Amino acid sequence: GENVEQHPSTLSVQEGDSAVIKCTYSDSASNYFPWYKQELGKRPQLIIDIRSNVGEKKDQRIAVTLNKTAKHFSLHITETQPEDSAVYFCAAPLGGSNYKLTFGKGTLLTVNP
Amino acid sequence: DTAVSQTPKYLVTQMGNDKSIKCEQNLGHDTMYWYKQDSKKFLKIMFSYNNKELIINETVPNRFSPKSPDKAHLNLHINSLELGDSAVYFCASSMGLRDSPLHFGNGTRLTVT
Numbered sequence: 001g002e003n004v005e006q007h008p009s010t011l012s013v014q015e016g017d018s019a020v021i022k023c024t025y026s027d028s029a030s031n032y033f034p035w036y037k038q039e040l041g042k043r044p045q046l047i048i049d050i051r052s053n054v055g056e057k058k059d060q061r062i063a064v065t066l067n068k069t070a071k072h073f074s075l076h077i078t079e080t081q082p083e084d085s086a087v088y089f090c091a092a093p094l095g096g097s098n099y100k101l102t103f104g105k106g107t108l109l110t111v112n113p
Numbered sequence: 114d115t116a117v118s119q120t121p122k123y124l125v126t127q128m129g130n131d132k133s134i135k136c137e138q139n140l141g142h143d144t145m146y147w148y149k150q151d152s153k154k155f156l157k158i159m160f161s162y163n164n165k166e167l168i169i170n171e172t173v174p175n176r177f178s179p180k181s182p183d184k185a186h187l188n189l190h191i192n193s194l195e196l197g198d199s200a201v202y203f204c205a206s207s208m209g210l211r212d213s214p215l216h217f218g219n220g221t222r223l224t225v226t
Binding site: 043045051097 | 144155156157158207212214219220
């Protein structure tokens with residue numbers, strides 16, 4: 001079936017290290033790939049997104065890369081800080097629908113001081 | 114000004130009861146959604162409305178009935194609540210384009226006892 005696979009499910013890093021989270025998607029027609037951050041007890045919030053006409057996008061310490069051929073995209077966080085600790089979700093529109101943004105199962109990132 | 118607001122924030126009720134959650138957005142978006150986040154943090158789409166019309170119903174039991182009186186409001190009524198309905202329910206909105214990000218409300222934590 002159509003889905004978004006996300007790995008790893010948990011990730012623990014030392015402050016200052018880099019963190020990478022990877023997602024694969026099944027629908028070759030998908031053209032939009034957002035990443036959301038959800039802190040404990042809060043709502044998911046968009047942190048960065050990429051469209052299929054671009055291979056990489058960067059915003060300060062976070063970046064997203066997209067490989068359309070392989071149907072995968074990754075979130076890179078450099079110089080991690082304790083406040084980066086949260087659950088991160090990737091997503092993609094699946095099934096040819098504008099209205100069905102499907103989420104990966106999330107990655108719990110813990111940044112240890 | 115909160116862009117997507119939902120009420121109540123917490124809802125504790127007994128099995129068999131009927132309850133409603135309300136959502137309003139002031140972003141001028143055409144599309145609104147209900148997502149369910151279970152205890153494992155999986156974010157799963159339930160419904161999507163575009164300009165008051167139901168677009169997506171993701172095999173949700175018919176005890177769940179969404180209603181959109183206008184494109185700025187999307188309510189969720191749940192009949193005969195069951196233990197398995199306990200979750201956080203997030204309302205969201207978007208412009209409805211294939212590359213539109215979702216804007217989430219703060220969530221309603223429903224606990225069925």
